[in-house]
Amino acid sequence: MSKATTAQPASPLSRWWHQWRFHLNILLLLVPLGFMPKYFADASLFRGDSGLGERDIGTLQVGPWSLQLAELRDEAPRPDGPAGYMKNFNAALCDACIEPVKAVYLRIGKPRSLRTAGVIFFGTPYRLGATVPVPLRTQENAELWVTLEGWDGSVHQASIPLKTASPATVAWLKQQGGKP
Incomplete structure (x- = not known):
């Protein structure tokens, strides 16, 4: 007995x-x-083909040494979980500074000692990177402090106003209104 099968119409x-x-x-x-x-x-920004960052801050003289400083992104600080809000900066040491400089630190607000100098830059001397915490209670007239430590034990510091270093961060702080 043969069974006749009929094809079912395809579903819509x-x-x-x-x-x-x-x-x-x-x-x-x-x-x-x-x-x-x-x-x-x-990719061009992270390779360094388009400079140190989106916004070049300029050359900062720190004692006998100097470094080129830039914001990685020209934007407000980004939240980083429990760590709070963070801002990325890049730097490049001058050619004469590469050999004598041991470490480069960055901090918002004047450091009390070398132990509180801030976050340390990492990377090659030609492209250093640091992620700085930005407390919500930061004053609009705060300063960004750069500390350079030499192999001979010398420590040199310099500061730049935060409104010059990162106008987007100051605008973000104004928008926050000093919320804790």
């Missing part, structure tokens, strides 16, 4: 999928292309 979803699958695959290829300019800009 199945018909739609067979009709549009090619177009959806093309869309999956084109959407990432929209994000490529930002990717290449970030």
Whole structure:
């Protein structure tokens, strides 16, 4: 006995999928292309092809040495979980400073001693990076302090007003209104 089988009509979803699958695959290829300019800009920034950062602060003289300072991103500090709000800065030591400088520190507010000099920069002398905590109670007239420690034990400090170093951070602090 032979059984006659009749083909069931395809579901509407199945018909739609067979009709549009090619177009959806093309869309999956084109959407990432929209994000490529930002990717290449970030890659250029992190490689150093477009300078030390998005906003160059300038050269800062610290005792007998100098360094070039820049904000990594020209934006307000970003939240970093329990650590609070953080701001990234990059620096490059002068050619004559590479050999005698042991460490470079960065801090908002004047350090009381070398133990409280702030966060230490990391990386090569030509491209150092540091992530500085920005307390919510920071005054708008605060200063960004750079401390350089030499191999001979000497310590030199210099400061730059925060409004000069990072106008976006000062604007963010004004917006916060001194909230604890």
